[in-house]
Amino acid sequence: MEPLLLAVLLAGIAGLSMPLGAWLASRKDEPEPINHAITAFGGGALVSAVALVLVPEGAETLPPWLSCLLLLAGGVTFFFVDKIVARSGGAGAQLLAMLLDYLPEAAALGAMIVIDRATAWVLAAMIFLQNLPEGYSAFREVLRAGTFPKTRALLLFAALALTGPICAVIGLTLLSDQRALLGGIMIFAAGGILYLVFEDVAPAAKGTDEARPALGAVAGFALGLAGHLAAG
Numbered sequence: 001m002e003p004l005l006l007a008v009l010l011a012g013i014a015g016l017s018m019p020l021g022a023w024l025a026s027r028k029d030e031p032e033p034i035n036h037a038i039t040a041f042g043g044g045a046l047v048s049a050v051a052l053v054l055v056p057e058g059a060e061t062l063p064p065w066l067s068c069l070l071l072l073a074g075g076v077t078f079f080f081v082d083k084i085v086a087r088s089g090g091a092g093a094q095l096l097a098m099l100l101d102y103l104p105e106a107a108a109l110g111a112m113i114v115i116d117r118a119t120a121w122v123l124a125a126m127i128f129l130q131n132l133p134e135g136y137s138a139f140r141e142v143l144r145a146g147t148f149p150k151t152r153a154l155l156l157f158a159a160l161a162l163t164g165p166i167c168a169v170i171g172l173t174l175l176s177d178q179r180a181l182l183g184g185i186m187i188f189a190a191g192g193i194l195y196l197v198f199e200d201v202a203p204a205a206k207g208t209d210e211a212r213p214a215l216g217a218v219a220g221f222a223l224g225l226a227g228h229l230a231a232g
Helices: 003-027 032-059 064-087 093-115 117-145 150-161 163-175 179-204 212-230
Strands: none
Touching: 003 093, 003 117, 003 150, 003 163, 032 064, 032 093, 032 117, 032 179, 032 212, 064 093, 064 179, 093 117, 093 163, 093 179, 117 150, 117 179, 117 212, 150 163, 163 179
């Protein structure tokens, strides 16, 4: 299969789990303990993406001082973005975290098709599994904010899934030979994800006298670890 077509196909399949998670969230209002556990699972998956993909892959191509600086810059940038969103009355932290995870990984997926095609398939599967709980939780957050009615919110998530193939094509055509630039994007996104997870996602996963969501976070990280080990 041609690399360009494969990049679009893999990133598209990986991104489909975002609207799929949103659709599952729209079907039934689960009990709060279950919703908290799913949110925590998505948070664990986000942390695994930072620890196992974005930071190690990004830092491999950058000097240590620049990696640390970009990580901090990502956190500070999304501190301000989060405050702007909150002041405008929106609730988009989990949506932002999901996109910060998906888009750099989609770009890395496109670049990986040139470097190691077998690993690209594993990465696509891992992105798909991570996006499912993240899409579920982000969709519930959007509905709670009342910004969009349910149908428009579902269409929004379907449209966002299309951004992944675009990033994969960019990664394939422009970033496969610019590993330092791709690494910088990944590290910057990792800083933003870390801020949003600890500021918004983790508190949303915690209910009164609930300990089980913490186990969901461990399970989400285990999912990322499984994908990382499968990729070798």
